[in-house]
Amino acid sequence: MIAAIGLVLGIVAGLFLEPTVPTWLQPYLPIAVVAALDAVFGGLRALLDGIFDDRVFVVSFIANVLVAALIVYLGDQLGVGTQLSTGVVVVLGIRIFSNAAAIRRQLFRA
């Protein structure tokens, strides 16, 4: 319950404070968003499977975002940034999809 308030607070803060992302961070924002979505869907699935764990969720979320950003940063330095971010998006996208499919199976038994 309190956790849901945290989510709402985050959304409200994002809407009203409109934090500006510094330019050097902007290339990593899309990747961070995909990583965050991946963590969210993973958490939802774990919740439905009955094995949700707060700590794992938070750590996996932060770690996913950081690792994804790091991969893209590394790629940028080596000249393969775009390709690597495509790779990250593809891998995380597949994970999101299969997690969403698992959630669907849990919810609708189909």
Next chain:
Amino acid sequence: MAAMPAPPAAHDQPAGTTRRDDSMSLLRNLVEDSLDEGYARAASRREDGAPRSRTTVWVLTGGLLLVGLLLTTAFVQTRERAGSAQEARDALVAEIEDRADANDRAQRQLDRLRAAVQRDQRNALELTGTGAALSDRLIRLEGVTGAAPVVGPGMTVRLEEAADDGGADVDPRTDQTDDGRVTDRDLQTVVNEVWAAGAEAVAVNGQRLTALSAIRSAGDAVLVDFRPLNPPYVVEAVGDPDTLRTSFVGGFGGSYLQVLQGYGITYAVEDADRLELPASAGVSLRYAASTAPSGGPTDERDDKK
């Protein structure tokens, strides 16, 4: 299960049987291990009876706060960026329209001033006997060259583009299907045939043609003297009302219009009792000096056409 060698993430697969998709273990891992392993480990730890600390709820709250913040920030940023692009576009469009209006105003002022100059010139010339003769000659020459507006009987040729063609929303750089369009070449041909039919003064969409006029195209737009025209195109020609239309329609012009009609371009050739053709926007010589006995080089300083 324990007997299975490599990948650490083993599945409900009896040991010993090899899976057909073994060679695609990377893809399989991706699809099947979509849930973070940490959840399973934490669950098994909990079953072991490890204590759950109460502070975790705050950790989760903070984590979800971060998730919400990140997602909304991305959302707001994207929206803002799209909005600012739209704003920039609107500002540019408004500026273009402003400049076009200013251009038109300047052009009208130029026309007015030029007419005033011609009037004054004529008045000054008519003060003397030789001047009066010169003035007559000047008026005649101005009519012929397009420097002065003319009136007279003649005909109009109206060309309308095919209705079903792509229109303005087709990218002019890639649009290859310009079948139903009137091109600069079509207008050139029609205008040439109008001259050949005996026209003494010709204007296209109100743009008077002179010896220096060019009909060109830029992208999909047809330009006359570097001013873009909008369809439909109306060619007005002053000439002998008895022969102008018949010789145009009977000559190559008429058959060319027939060909255009095959592409969906509709046309209308009509007689006109009285046509008023404006003066050309700019009749000025930059390099050529007149060697006529009556005058030296023109000292008119007109804008570049």
